[in-house]
Amino acid sequence: MTEKVALITGAGQGIGEGIARQLANDGFQVALSGRHLDKVQKVADSINENGGKAIALKTDVSVRDEVFAGVKEVADKLGHLDVYVNNAGIAHVAQLCNTDQAHIDSLMDINVKGTIYGIQAAAEQFKKQGTPGKIINASSIAGHEGFELLGVYSATKFAIRGLTQAAAKELAKDKITVNAYCPGIVLTPMWDQIDEEMGQIHNVPKGESLKQYLAGIALGRGEEPSDVANLVSFLASDKADYITGQAIMVDGGIKYV
Ligand code: NAD
Secondary structure (H helix, E strand, O other), rough: OOOOOOEEEEEEEEHHHHHHHHHHHOOOOEEEEEEOOOHHHHHHHHHHHHHOOOEEEEEOOOOOHHHHHHHHHHHHOOOOOOOEEEEOOOOOOHHHHHOOOHHHHHHHHHHHHHHHHHHHHHHHHHHHHHOOOEEEEEEOOOHHHOOOHHHHHHHHHHHHHHHHHHHHHHHHOOOEEEEEEOOOOEHHHHHHHHHHHHHHHHHHOHHHHHHHHOOOOOOOOOOOOHHHHHHHHHHHHHHOOOOOOOOOEEOOOOOOO
């Protein structure tokens, strides 16, 4: 097993794309998964054009069989798996009392169940290989504090910390580490959506809600996907071999835990 292999979910844009590009730069062969094959294929093509090694696969993380099939596809095509990044996620802006069942279900199905399936599928593959492995999950500042209008989303990100701790304890004997990254306000399509939906509820123009959140960042700027990818790069590397069960803040100074 020479070149390490990392699978990143939700890698067609935003933080997932940033992580895939960074891990490719770090020398990983990267497998980019997403709901829309054309989108992940485009990012994979660009990584390959720039000297990296990338493949794309279509996976809806809320469908358990697809998650397991995705891991198998990567192991078949690239020989093995070393790192699994449970990055895919969705947000929904609504008062907790007004959040309808369809949105509650999709938040739970994608953010929570998708991560559980990812942990299960990756751990099964690592154990089959008999090799150490690293599982890295997407939590958030909203996994440390419940944010208004993001109540159910916050609950899913709290859940990620619980899953990360439990999985880390259970899988340590197999030399599998499980950690999470907790970004702040990352300038991705997800925040475009949050800003727009918050603006509609508060009746403020586009950009205004984001501006208010950005004003609370100690380091004085919005977060880029590369800021998150730098942390994931470390967590995926040998340098993080002795770290497990942690949910690490990367937010420019919003929450201090
Ligand atoms: P994004 O919306 O820009 O990108 C998310 C990607 O996940 C998209 O490509 C989307 O197609 C994919 N996805 C959604 N549902 C999926 C499914 N069922 N199966 C497979 N792929 C699916 O979001 P982002 O800002 O890049 O966020 C990435 C992760 O980081 C999410 O888990 C998010 O909750 C978390 N996060 C984001 C922020 C932020 O400020 N943007 C902050 C903290 C945590």
